[in-house]
Amino acid sequence: MCLGIPGQIVAVADAEAMLCVVDVSGVRRTVDVVCVAEPGAPLDDLVGAWVLVHVGFAMSRIDEEEAAATLKVLSEIGEAAAEMEALTQGSVELLSTPR
Amino acid sequence: MRFVDEFRDPALASALVKEIGAIAARLERGRDKPFAIMEVCGGHTHAIFRYGLEGLLPDLVEFVHGPGCPVCVLPMGRVDDCVDIAERPEVIFTTFGDAMRVPGSKKSLLQAKADGADVRMVYSPLDALTLAKRNPDREVVFFGLGFETTMPSTALTVQRALREGVTNFSLFCNHITIIPTLRALLEQPDLGIDGFIGPGHVSMVIGTAPYRFIAEEFGRPLVVSGFEPIDLLQSLLMVLRQIEAGQARIENQYARVVPEHGNPAALRAVQEVYEPRETFEWRGLGSIAGSGVRLTAPYAAFDAEKRFSVPDIKVADPAQCRCGEVLTGAAKPWACPEFGKGCTPETPLGALMVSSEGSCAAYYQYGGIRGEAA
Amino acid sequence: MxxxxxxxxxxxxxxxxxxxxxxxxxxxxxxxxxxxxxxxxxxxxxxxxxxxxxxxxxxxxxxxxxxxxxxxxxxxxxxxxxxxxxxxxxxxxxxxxxxxxxxxxxxxxxxxxxxxxxxxxxxxxxxxxxxxxxxxxxxxxxxxxxxxxxxxxxxxxxxxxxxxxxxxxxxxxxRAGLDVGVTKARPGDRVIVNGLLGDHGAAILNARGDLALETAIASDCAPLNGLIDTLIAAAPGLRMMRDATRGGIAAVVNELAEASKVGVRLDELSLPMRPEVMGFCEILGLDPLYLANEGKILAVVPAGETEAALAALRAHPLGREAAVIGEVTSERPGRVVMRTRFGGERIVDMLVGDQLPRIC
Missing domain, CATH: 3.30.1330.10 (PurM-like, N-terminal domain)
Structure with a gap:
């Protein structure tokens, strides 16, 4: 349920109406930023921020530190798997490497 | 694409699959049936099929595809109500694309459009509001559906309409909430679900606390997950690790998007604009207490149900459908006698064939590989 | 003349x-x-x-x-x-x-x-x-x-x-002697496209303006007879060609699998696509395999002629991004399977109707 996609806020479209322009891989759309704006802070502060966009609304600011932390955990799992691989040489490769 | 590509890395997938396989091998002793992990959210179901994740899992672990597709669980009677509103000459009926093909007892919105109703697909409720401003002599109705993820967007649009004095806009509210639904599911006596993958985008709105009862009262682990394949595999691994350790906790794999306490501005809008209905009917599951919402008194002027006095038709699901069993993990789609025969994506009988996120449609369209072998 | x-x-x-x-x-x-x-x-x-x-x-x-x-x-x-x-x-x-x-x-x-x-x-x-x-x-x-x-x-x-x-x-x-057709694919053959997929479908959907998206995606609409001349010259064993219009690449590959009674295995990672088209699809929940093209052919060539066919296509202005996207197999005749980026597999079927944007 609920398709959402990360995009980067690139401009303020209408500060009074709380609308900003978000860019997803070169595709742009005006979105409502009420849910991600800091109360009282100018909307310009949002430019450059990454947000999760759902049906024309920026619903969450993407936390870059948390993303990095998740990736770090993942890379540790990856390293552990590689070590295991080295220990049990000759084990069946589950996946073929993509061309 | 940033925050997307990193979570589609095949090398990471390989490592996660190995780790999942290792846990499964350790858990295998004394186990005669697979661990059934339910992904609640239709978006997760879609990703599982799109990336072929099922084929990567060991035999001892399987996904059960849950009720989290708001399009699939929309009862036929509500679609009939939509058609009734849409066919009024003064109305421009706006909807997300998903809802266009959902069959009512007589026709879908797509068929109503073909019959002359002014039905328009929009990407955002904001676009429906814009349409209302551009067509002051028409009544623009937006078909609000979806779980807590989508509720803030329609609530904020209704608030915007009030602020801007747009009076020819209204909302046909069919929003449903996931928490009462999960409780109803868990209260089933023969539930064969060992753990849950929690809906990431619902959680970015409501936070992670509302799931606690799942661990505390029902002893099942839940991991809130992102939507990329690596997210799903990591979440599955986290659920299995809890099972191995004999734990049941609520964890958050999707912390880059989901704050612990959700989104205060979104929750505020939802609380102001919506209140629970006593009960709401789900296709395939029947009525679930407290699972639907309607507009609150201050926003009643924007309630399409009041504005158009909809017939509120009740239509029973076809008796031969086994959607309920599939939804609760008691049966696989291909165990249903109608699957792929009387019930196909072209002519869906049951809820789960309606949208590409329904597990039957997903198996029919994408999967089938395990099903064919079975 | x-x-x-x-x-x-x-x-x-x-x-x-x-x-x-x-x-x-x-x-x-x-x-x-x-x-x-x-x-x-x-x-x-x-x-x-x-x-x-x-x-x-x-x-x-x-x-x-x-x-x-x-x-x-x-x-x-x-x-x-x-x-x-x-x-x-x-x-x-x-x-x-x-x-x-x-x-x-x-x-x-x-x-x-x-x-x-x-x-x-x-x-x-x-x-x-x-x-x-x-x-x-x-x-x-x-x-x-x-x-x-x-x-x-x-x-x-x-x-x-x-x-x-x-x-x-x-x-x-x-041309005398040339016999290409949708029934002629054989296991082992390679499936080639002449460039980036989905541009036309995305451009049209966007040009309607209902979705209020801004993008520079333009239709790939082009006459391909010149490009096809060079392909035919380079790959005389050419089995079949189809332009991948309505229903996208998925429809054509399915037709080919059915008519030739072969399986086709596509490779997700090799599908050439513009980042904007991918972004467009992500926002609207569309599958680019089903987006229409108006300047793209899908060609099936014997494995031995793959390199020559690719080189000929890439030398033409309408084929610079040409790529091998899959292989004809003898498994599951009539079925198209795509190897996802993880080595997972999914079936690629034809669409029932139009692809509609989705939110969930």
Whole structure:
């Protein structure tokens, strides 16, 4: 349920109406930023921020530190798997490497 | 694409699959049936099929595809109500694309459009509001559906309409909430679900606390997950690790998007604009207490149900459908006698064939590989 | 030999040109009287060059000997074009109407020779709009090296059609000895496309404006007969070609699997796609495999000719991003399977109806 996609806020479209322009891989759309704006802070502060966009609304600011932390955990799992691989040489490769 | 590509890395997938396989091998002793992990959210179901994740899992672990597709669980009677509103000459009926093909007892919105109703697909409720401003002599109705993820967007649009004095806009509210639904599911006596993958985008709105009862009262682990394949595999691994350790906790794999306490501005809008209905009917599951919402008194002027006095038709699901069993993990789609025969994506009988996120449609369209072998 | 001048119809009649003064097309322009004559003279005949020009006859005429010198079979195809909006980034209905039929001929191994063009106009259409469309048809036909040799115009009452519908029919000559077809794929063959997928579908969906998205994605609409000439020369063992229009690459691959009674395994990582198209699809929940293309062919070649075919395609301006996207197999005949980026597998079926944007 609920398709959402990360995009980067690139401009303020209408500060009074709380609308900003978000860019997803070169595709742009005006979105409502009420849910991600800091109360009282100018909307310009949002430019450059990454947000999760759902049906024309920026619903969450993407936390870059948390993303990095998740990736770090993942890379540790990856390293552990590689070590295991080295220990049990000759084990069946589950996946073929993509061309 | 940033925050997307990193979570589609095949090398990471390989490592996660190995780790999942290792846990499964350790858990295998004394186990005669697979661990059934339910992904609640239709978006997760879609990703599982799109990336072929099922084929990567060991035999001892399987996904059960849950009720989290708001399009699939929309009862036929509500679609009939939509058609009734849409066919009024003064109305421009706006909807997300998903809802266009959902069959009512007589026709879908797509068929109503073909019959002359002014039905328009929009990407955002904001676009429906814009349409209302551009067509002051028409009544623009937006078909609000979806779980807590989508509720803030329609609530904020209704608030915007009030602020801007747009009076020819209204909302046909069919929003449903996931928490009462999960409780109803868990209260089933023969539930064969060992753990849950929690809906990431619902959680970015409501936070992670509302799931606690799942661990505390029902002893099942839940991991809130992102939507990329690596997210799903990591979440599955986290659920299995809890099972191995004999734990049941609520964890958050999707912390880059989901704050612990959700989104205060979104929750505020939802609380102001919506209140629970006593009960709401789900296709395939029947009525679930407290699972639907309607507009609150201050926003009643924007309630399409009041504005158009909809017939509120009740239509029973076809008796031969086994959607309920599939939804609760008691049966696989291909165990249903109608699957792929009387019930196909072209002519869906049951809820789960309606949208590409329904597990039957997903198996029919994408999967089938395990099903064919079975 | 330039066939378009070598196969004339009747000699050009003395032009009786009268410039059209009305700004919009009315029912009178379809009435068969002088108003219609003026419309045809001023809008069509001034744009369409070649064999059909000012021919007073009811049909274009072709010299059979000249056609037979070019090949041994006649290819014949027709297609109707209805597109909303009429003009979109990268093209318009006129360009589409010429490319569509030229490409349908060319993928059969035919050299396109001539097209007919039947236009149905809704009364009230601006003459200027019609002029732009006709000019675009003429320009595209010239680029593709075909004549628009005959045509017809009808005007219908408001509401009886949507602005402008075009039907083009084409004939072409198939090279002697060349036999390509959708039943001819064999296990081991490679599946190739000539470039980035999904541009047309995304451009049209976006051009309708309902989605309020801004993007620079333009339609890939182009006549492919030149590109196909180079492919045929480079890969003489070519099995089949299809243009991947409605239903996208998924529809064509499914047709091929079914008709040839083979399996096809696509490789997700090798599908060439523009980042903007991927972004567009992510936002709207669309699957790019089902997006229409108007300048893309899918070709199946024997494995041994893969490199030569790729090199030939990439040397052509319309094939720079050509790629091998899959392989013909003997597994599960009639089925298309895609290896996802993880080595997972999913079935790629045809779509039931149109692909609709989704939110959930």
């Amino acid at each position: 330039n066939i378009s001048t070598a196969i004339p119809v009747a000699p050009p009649a003395a032009a009786r040109r009268r410039p059209l003064t009305q700004k919009i097309v009315t029912l009178a322009h379809g009435g068969g009287g002088s108003a219609m004559r003026d419309l045809i003279d001023d809008v069509f005949l001034s744009a369409f060059s070649g064999a059909g020009r000012a021919a007073p006859e009811d049909q274009a005429r072709f010299d059979l000997a000249a056609l037979m010198a070019r090949g041994d079979r006649l290819a014949f195809t027709t297609d109707g074009f209805v597109v909303d909006p009429l003009f979109f980034p990268g093209g318009d209905i006129g360009k589409l109407a010429v490319c569509g039929t030229v490409n349908d001929l060319a993928v059969g191994g035919a050299k396109p020779v001539a097209l007919s063009c039947a236009i149905i106009i809704e009364e009230g259409l601006e003459v200027e709009t019609l002029r732009r469309v006709v000019h675009s048809m003429a320009e595209t036909a010239h680029a593709a090296g075909v004549d628009i040799a005959t045509g017809d115009t009808k005007v219908v009452a408001r509401g009886a059609c949507d602005k402008l519908f075009i039907t083009t029919t084409g004939i072409g000559v198939i």
